[in-house]
Amino acid sequence: MFKLINDDCFNLMKTIPDNCIDLILTDPPYNIAQYSTGNIFLPKRKPINNDIANWDKNSINPHNLVYDFKRILKPTGNIFIFTGYNKLGQWHEAFDKEFDTFQIFIWHKTNPPPKIYKNGFLNSCELIVCLWNKGHTWNFSTQKEMHNFFECPICSYPERLKSPYHPTQKPIKLLKHLISIASNPKDLIFDPFMGVGSTGIASLELNRRFAGCEINKTYFKACFDRLNSVYH
Template identity: 30%
Template sequence: MHPLPCNTVLLGDCIEQMQRLAAGSVDFILTDPPYLVRYRDRSGRTVANDNNARWLKPAFAEMHRVLKPGGLCVSFYGWDHAGEFLDAWRAAGFRIVGHLVLCKPYASSRRFLRHHHEQAYLLAKGKAPCPARPVSDVMPWDYTGNRLHPTQKPVAPLQALIESFSKPGDLVLDPFCGSGSTLVAAKAVGRRFLGIELDKQHQFTASMRVNAME
């Protein structure tokens, strides 16, 4: 295995990059993978690998391997493909220990319902200790305008999750880091971070965001 990288954003396929990491080397994972919905925003931007699920099981298998025993993972997911995500998490060995709803002040889409939330599961590797200060399973969501990424997440709720589920100095991994919101949140609260991003422009954006915090 290569020396453990940290406080950086790696460019490339997250499965290949995680295979280079030692088992049990990551303290906490917080990630927003593609939802498998072929997403396209109003300006035509898309998300890499959002049109297939070939990466789903091998990516979460690697996440489980690199996470320390007793560690936690928060993963966003697409509600209309929940079964595929649940199958991948369980196949990897994760135990489901919680569910999060992040409430939006606006509807991101309107079909049978107005969609006013994002959702994530809290997953554990083995027997994980409960946090000293658990966060609510319903959290507020700030509008980012998706200026830096078509599915850009706000920093504030990610920061609250990192503070609850990790300790200062811990290594936080985001294998689908996009524009780097998880990494910004981790750095803001004194955690080490490691991002992986397939798209070169988004990898550059994420790197610039965390470097600007110096």
């Protein structure tokens, strides 16, 4: 079962009842487009996208999410938030004092974009903020599998959508790993910045319920079509 809303999540969350969400798993804009020096154009291949997208220029203030995230989350719930290095301090400042645990999970991309000018490290890691209180849902498997580190490729075809193209679409394999650990079957997963719906796909395939919000109409339609193909 899923419920999708085409709206600004800051408006939507005001209407969500208290203590009803089992897991918030989301990927807000990183606001890294401000550091871009422009796309890198290469012969015989698509440009490397350094500009991300216009929506990435909209800065999300983590402090504005604290109240509603805490209010709608169940006492046993968890929160996972993808973020960039430039905003990590803001997430820590806003949320560290609000939860018993503030941890960082690393996604290591095994096929990151190449470093064309060979003047620094490849951007092969992304950060995920992890938040929970004592008594939270947690499906611990083995010591070997429970590192705060996960390796998998970035999205490629056919998983990656060609139209509409979403520059930060996350792989289903990674999302399933997080959802399996931090929730149980029939739990309700919420993504307030759902993009083209990868969190929803992962949730439904793991027998979870999903609620998502997306302000962009084109992405919203793509998300609805994807989820409808999984759950009629």
